[in-house]
Amino acid sequence: xxxxxxxxxxxxxxxxxxxxxxxxxxxxxxxxxxxxxxxxxxxxxxxxxxxxxxxxxxxxxxxxxxxxxxxxxxxxxxxxxxxxxxxxxxxxxxxxxxxxxxxxxxxxxxxxxxxxxxxxxxxxxxxxxxxxxxxxxxxxxxxxxxxxxxxxxxxxxxxxxxxxxxxxxxxxxxxxxxxxxxxxxxxxxxxxxxxxxxxxxxxxxxxxxxxxxxxxxxxxxxxxxxxxxxxxxxxxxxxxxxxxxxxxxxxxxxxxxxxxxxxxxxxxxxxxxxxxxxxxxxxxxxxxxxxxxxxxxxxxxxxxxxxxxxxxxxxxxxxxxxxxxxxxxxxxxxxxxxxxxxxxxxxxxxxxxxxxxxxxxxxxxxxxxxxxxxxxxxxxxxxxxxxxxxxxxxxxxxxxxxxxxxxxxxxxxxxxxxxxxxxxxxxxxxxxxxxxx
Amino acid sequence: xxxxxxxxxxxxxxxxxxxxxxxxxxxxxxxxxxxxxxxxxxxxxxxxxxxxxxxxxxxxxxxxxxxxxxxxxxxxxxxxxxxxxxxxxxxxxxxxxxxxxxxxxxxxxxxxxxxxxxxxxxxxxxxxxxxxxxxxxxxxxxxxxxxxxxxxxxxxxxxxxxxxxxxxxxxxxxxxxxxxxxxxxxxxxxxxxxxxxxxxxxxxxxxxxxxxxxxxxxxxxxxxxxxxxxxxxxxxxxxxxxxxxx
Numbered sequence: 001x002x003x004x005x006x007x008x009x010x011x012x013x014x015x016x017x018x019x020x021x022x023x024x025x026x027x028x029x030x031x032x033x034x035x036x037x038x039x040x041x042x043x044x045x046x047x048x049x050x051x052x053x054x055x056x057x058x059x060x061x062x063x064x065x066x067x068x069x070x071x072x073x074x075x076x077x078x079x080x081x082x083x084x085x086x087x088x089x090x091x092x093x094x095x096x097x098x099x100x101x102x103x104x105x106x107x108x109x110x111x112x113x114x115x116x117x118x119x120x121x122x123x124x125x126x127x128x129x130x131x132x133x134x135x136x137x138x139x140x141x142x143x144x145x146x147x148x149x150x151x152x153x154x155x156x157x158x159x160x161x162x163x164x165x166x167x168x169x170x171x172x173x174x175x176x177x178x179x180x181x182x183x184x185x186x187x188x189x190x191x192x193x194x195x196x197x198x199x200x201x202x203x204x205x206x207x208x209x210x211x212x213x214x215x216x217x218x219x220x221x222x223x224x225x226x227x228x229x230x231x232x233x234x235x236x237x238x239x240x241x242x243x244x245x246x247x248x249x250x251x252x253x254x255x256x257x258x259x260x261x262x263x264x265x266x267x268x269x270x271x272x273x274x275x276x277x278x279x280x281x282x283x284x285x286x287x288x289x290x291x292x293x294x295x296x297x298x299x300x301x302x303x304x305x306x307x308x309x310x311x312x313x314x315x316x317x318x319x320x321x322x323x324x325x326x327x328x329x330x331x332x333x334x335x336x337x338x339x340x341x342x343x344x345x346x347x348x349x350x351x352x353x354x355x356x357x358x359x360x361x362x363x364x365x366x367x368x369x370x371x372x373x374x375x376x377x378x379x380x381x382x383x384x385x386x387x388x389x390x391x392x393x394x395x396x397x398x399x400x401x402x403x404x405x406x407x408x409x410x411x412x413x414x415x416x417x418x419x420x421x422x423x424x425x426x427x428x429x430x431x432x433x434x435x436x437x
Numbered sequence: 438x439x440x441x442x443x444x445x446x447x448x449x450x451x452x453x454x455x456x457x458x459x460x461x462x463x464x465x466x467x468x469x470x471x472x473x474x475x476x477x478x479x480x481x482x483x484x485x486x487x488x489x490x491x492x493x494x495x496x497x498x499x500x501x502x503x504x505x506x507x508x509x510x511x512x513x514x515x516x517x518x519x520x521x522x523x524x525x526x527x528x529x530x531x532x533x534x535x536x537x538x539x540x541x542x543x544x545x546x547x548x549x550x551x552x553x554x555x556x557x558x559x560x561x562x563x564x565x566x567x568x569x570x571x572x573x574x575x576x577x578x579x580x581x582x583x584x585x586x587x588x589x590x591x592x593x594x595x596x597x598x599x600x601x602x603x604x605x606x607x608x609x610x611x612x613x614x615x616x617x618x619x620x621x622x623x624x625x626x627x628x629x630x631x632x633x634x635x636x637x638x639x640x641x642x643x644x645x646x647x648x649x650x651x652x653x654x655x656x657x658x659x660x661x662x663x664x665x666x667x668x669x670x671x672x673x674x675x676x677x678x679x680x681x682x683x
Contacts, residue, residue, distance in 0.1 A: 101519065102526040103625060110616060117514075125515075155618030 098135055099153060101125040107151050111236040119234060123149070129249075131291075131305065133203060138244065145243065147231060148304075150206065152238040157204040203307040206240040212306040213242060219281055224265075224300040225273050245302035247294025250422060258299065260426075265299030267376070267425030270416060273301070275432050278409070279317050286310035288415015290422070310412075316342055316405040321436035327362035328369060335362065343403040350398040357396055361389040369430040376417070377424035383417045390414070449487055451477040453501050456494040457542045465495070465545050492553075495546060496560035498539070503567045506531045510571070521579040522632030525598075528571065529605055529624050533617075536606065544610055568602065569595040576635070586638040594635075601631070 099107075104125055108116045116123035120139040127135035134152040141147055202208055210230050217227045226245055234241035248256070258266075270293065277284045285292065287308035294302035319341040326334035332354050336346065350358075364386045368374035376382065390410065393399075420427055455476035460468045470491060474484040488494045509531055510516055519527065536543050550557035572595035579585045588594060605627070609620040634640065 100523050100526065100625075101515075102523050102530055103621070106530055106621070154616070154621045155614070158614045158618045 098127050098130060099151065103154060104135075104137065104151055107154055107238055110154075111239045112234075120147070120149075129291075131307075133307070134238075139241070141231065141234075147234075147241050148228070148244045149234070150240045150242075152204065152206060154238070157238075205237060206235060207237050209305075209307045210235040210240050210242075212309045213240075215283070216285070216303065216306060216309075220273070220277065220303075222269075222273050222276060224269050226300070226302040228302070228304060242304075245294055245304065247296045247302045250290045250293065250295060250419065253295035254422070256297075258295070258297075260424075262297075262299035263423045263425045264427070266295055266301060267420045267423045267427045269299070269301050270419065271427050271429060272432060273303075274412070274416060278312060279320070279436065282312050282314065282317050284310050284312060284409070284412060286412050288412045288418070290415075290419050293419070310405070310409075312405050312409070313343075316403060316409075320409075321433055324366060324369065324433055325437045328366040330359060330362060332358075342406075343401065344406070345400045346396075347398045347400055350396075353396050353398050357389075357392045361386075361393050364389050368427070369433055372430055373426050373428040375426045376420040377426070380421050380424070383414060383421060386414075448477070448479060448483075449497075450501065452479060452484060452487055453494065453498045456488075456491075457498055457539050460491075460495065460545055461539070461541045465491070465549055492549075492556060492560055495549060496557070496564065498542070499546060499561060500564040500567065502532075502535050502539070503564045505535045507567065507571060509535065517578075520632070521575065521584055521636065522628055524575050524579075525572075525632060526624065526628040528575070529602065529628060532602060532606070533609060533620065533624075536609075540610070543606065547607060547610065565596075565599050568599055572598045579635075585636045586641060588635065588638070589641050589644055598631075601627070 104127075105115055108114075108119070112119055116125070116139070121142050121144070122140040124138045126137075128138050128148075129136045131150055133156055134150050137149045137151060139147045139149045210232065213228060214230045214232075217229060220227055228242040228245050231241040231243075247253075274284060285303060285306060285308070287305065289305075292303065292305045294304060296302070319338055323335070323338035323342060326338045332351070335358060336350065339346070367379075367382070374382075452473065456468070456473045459473045459476055462468075463472075468491065470484055470488075471481055473491075473494065474481050477484075479487075488497060506528070510528065513527070516524065516527065550561070576585075576588070576591065576594065580587055605620070605624060608623060609617060612620045614620075
């Protein structure tokens with residue numbers, strides 16, 4: 001099945017009705033609250049979140065493409081969506097309904113003026129995996145190389161702007177229903193959405209993705225990490241053809257029961273490679289979707305899908321280690337200094353937030369570098385315990401300007417740690433930073 | 438000298454194509470048979486051996502497009518492996534692709550048909566039966582393959598498909614989105630619905646439901662009417678009346 005509501009009207013009705021349902025649902029729990037014991041109240045709220053997750057998920061799969069991506073990104077943000085919603089959304093990574101053979105052929109014909117059978121020695125019209133803005137097909141090139149061909153849903157670029165508008169509306173509604181003390185600042189939400197929207201627009205441009213992939217292929221030389229070769233002549237705005245790399249997606253890989261040693265190795269590679277990209281190359285693969293990593297039997301990795309690449313400012317990468325160090329020392333003056341070097345500004349009253357917000361946040365943030373290595377099997381609640389802290393930093397009333405790079409850096413870090421938790425891996429983080437302090 | 442049928446067919450196609458050019462450039466009313474003939478390198482009088490009126494040229498091209506659609510579909514190697522939904526989808530997409538070079542002309546066809554519906558209806562009969570035939574084929578093959586159940590009003594369905602196809606073309610003519618992305622999505626979604634209706638045997642099931650309601654409720658009411666009519670008092674009253682007693 002592949003229905004993709006296209007007009008803004010159709011989308012508005014999809015999202016609108018969901019927002020309304022969620023809204024009404026919220027009111028119902030509110031109304032019920034006084035009559036429930038605290039515990040029952042909690043579980044009632046949980047049930048409520050379950051229902052919301054289901055509804056949102058339904059609406060979002062209907063919108064497919066952009067909205068899925070957008071929601072994935074928002075879901076990664078600290079506070080916009082409750083945990084249950086996030087879990088539901090994470091399911092959507094591979095679950096978007098596929099394009100049928102007719103559409104796949106049409107897109108290729110439209111992009112290259114020729115049907116797939118003329119361009120590839122062999123082209124499998126049945127998709128092997130879904131990507132959020134498209135789907136991936138297996139193909140063979142004339143020289144016998146096996147390639148992965150990503151085909152974009154036709155029309156996704158046309159409706160992207162209306163999608164962004166709708167997500168703004170939806171997040172506005174979501175915020176309205178949050179209790180006052182948990183309400184994020186509107187400007188911060190707006191900055192976040194704008195930044196995500198800009199990335200999203202870029203993501204529909206497969207030519208850009210092809211350039212990014214080639215860039216990483218050329219510059220990211222890292223032992224144990226593979227980046228696919230791009231076949232430029234078979235790339236366009238809506239189709240991208242790259243070398244097919246071996247490896248399994250995280251769930252499939254974990255199902256093969258990889259040894260602790262291999263899981264540690266994979267996690268370590270992900271982390272080192274990320275820090276290397278951020279600090280040395282100034283560019284990160286900023287989509288923490290676990291679907292972007294392929295795991296090999298020996299714990300080595302393949303990086304795929306460079307749709308969301310973030311170029312970090314030099315100011316940011318230069319001062320990031322100092323910030324982490326300041327948090328490590330729990331030194332208030334140094335923290336504020338590092339923040340302002342990076343480009344975040346606070347009002348004068350920021351000190352009042354130190355004890356309650358910044359200090360606990362810093363303790364959490366620097367926890368993995370306090371020891372030689374950090375074991376995510378032992379600290380399997382690390383990301384969830386940090387969620388509240390990240391939220392409170394985002395909601396700090398004394399933040400005046402947010403450095404955009406933070407949004408992606410934090411989100412990616414958080415995403416990586418989530419992956420490490422799933423891998424139950426031991427990761428050596430301290431050594432990597434110590435040399436930079 | 439007798440002209441071979443092959444040459445004849447080529448001339449016919451040349452005339453149709455120059456008709457598209459001339460009519461698109463000048464509009465239907467201002468386009469002349471003479472100019473169309475000239476553009477096709479055909480003598481003024483000869484054109485009338487092929488097409489007696491401008492209208493026949495106009496709708497002749499529609500039929501020509503339909504034939505091309507059929508030819509192109511036959512040329513697809515794996516078309517027979519497609520599901521019914523994909524086949525219908527491909528049919529509509531092919532229609533759009535074949536019309537693409539003459540999209541402005543199609544606009545004129547629509548305007549002309551709207552202005553003179555009876556004539557249009559008459560002259561489009563061959564095109565329509567060609568499309569209908571294709572759809573009948575697809576549906577028959579699908580039933581034979583056991584993909585979908587037999588359909589009541591099976592003959593009516595392909596005709597409905599003609600109307601659907603016309604609606605899609607009309608939407609496409611108004612579509613201003615990049616690469617007609619909106620039409621692409623509409624076709625994707627609507628063929629899905631059509632296929633679901635057919636595959637699920639929805640039409641048959643709906644009719645079954647009505648027939649069930651009719652049998653169990655309407656007929657039962659008729660029974661109760663019988664019972665009413667056959668009540669002893671009423672029967673005797675009726676007899677008395679018939680026998681002229683008061």
